[in-house]
Amino acid sequence: MISIIMPTLNAADLLAQSAHSLKAASSGGLVKELIIADGGSEDATLEIAKDLNARIVKGKKGRGTQLAAGAKTARSPWLLFLHADTRLEKGWGQAVEAFIQLHDNNTAGYFRFRFDEESLSARSIAFGVALRCRFRKMPYGDQGLLISREFYDKIGGYKNIPIMEDVDLVERIKQTGRLHPIKAAAITSAKRYRKEGYWRRVRRNAKCMAAWRRGASPEEILELYE
Numbered sequence: 001m002i003s004i005i006m007p008t009l010n011a012a013d014l015l016a017q018s019a020h021s022l023k024a025a026s027s028g029g030l031v032k033e034l035i036i037a038d039g040g041s042e043d044a045t046l047e048i049a050k051d052l053n054a055r056i057v058k059g060k061k062g063r064g065t066q067l068a069a070g071a072k073t074a075r076s077p078w079l080l081f082l083h084a085d086t087r088l089e090k091g092w093g094q095a096v097e098a099f100i101q102l103h104d105n106n107t108a109g110y111f112r113f114r115f116d117e118e119s120l121s122a123r124s125i126a127f128g129v130a131l132r133c134r135f136r137k138m139p140y141g142d143q144g145l146l147i148s149r150e151f152y153d154k155i156g157g158y159k160n161i162p163i164m165e166d167v168d169l170v171e172r173i174k175q176t177g178r179l180h181p182i183k184a185a186a187i188t189s190a191k192r193y194r195k196e197g198y199w200r201r202v203r204r205n206a207k208c209m210a211a212w213r214r215g216a217s218p219e220e221i222l223e224l225y226e
Helices: 012-020 023-027 045-051 063-073 092-102 120-136 149-154 165-174 191-196 198-214 218-225
Strands: 002-008 031-038 055-058 078-081 086-088 108-115 145-148 179-188
Touching: 002 012, 002 063, 012 045, 012 086, 031 045, 031 063, 045 055, 055 063, 063 078, 063 165, 078 149, 092 108, 092 179, 108 120, 120 191, 120 198, 145 149, 145 165, 165 179, 191 198, 198 218
Parallel strands: 002 031, 002 078, 031 055, 108 179
Antiparallel strands: 078 145, 086 179, 108 145
């Protein structure tokens, strides 16, 4: 069984759709609990979470901090971290079960990346992500992260940082050689990319990654990101 941990901040317009993709696996017994780690939402996020019978963990704003707080309360042997604007494709539950059966507890997995639209820009970026994952083993948070509780605790889990928490954790997992793809897709909303411009957002993300590589602090990178 798995605990799903989802960080939220004013995510009402996306949360219900994302959680809908989890229902089939929930009814099949795979998902033990949905934990909403909220950073201070002022919209209907918490009301929707209650309607979903989710457990709500309130804390300080910051994705790393929220994910760490949610994981701390999780009660399952496997943890699935998932963004609120990401839904999992049909059949993901069977793919996760197969992954868990194939690997031991010192393992983490990530989903294939897709957008919820099929424009040329969306498909081009998804292709680039696939190449990055294949050759560099560097999935980002919008691809989800499945990891055993034992392994999560062993490598130190998410740090209480406001940004780059996914890169920080994946880099530690990569050092163990225990990061593998899951045979299912995580479908991310393209809303923010359309609003900002696909390639403009990609360039900004690349600048953040370059700053991380140079040793900039998460706070400095957050300022660049915003």
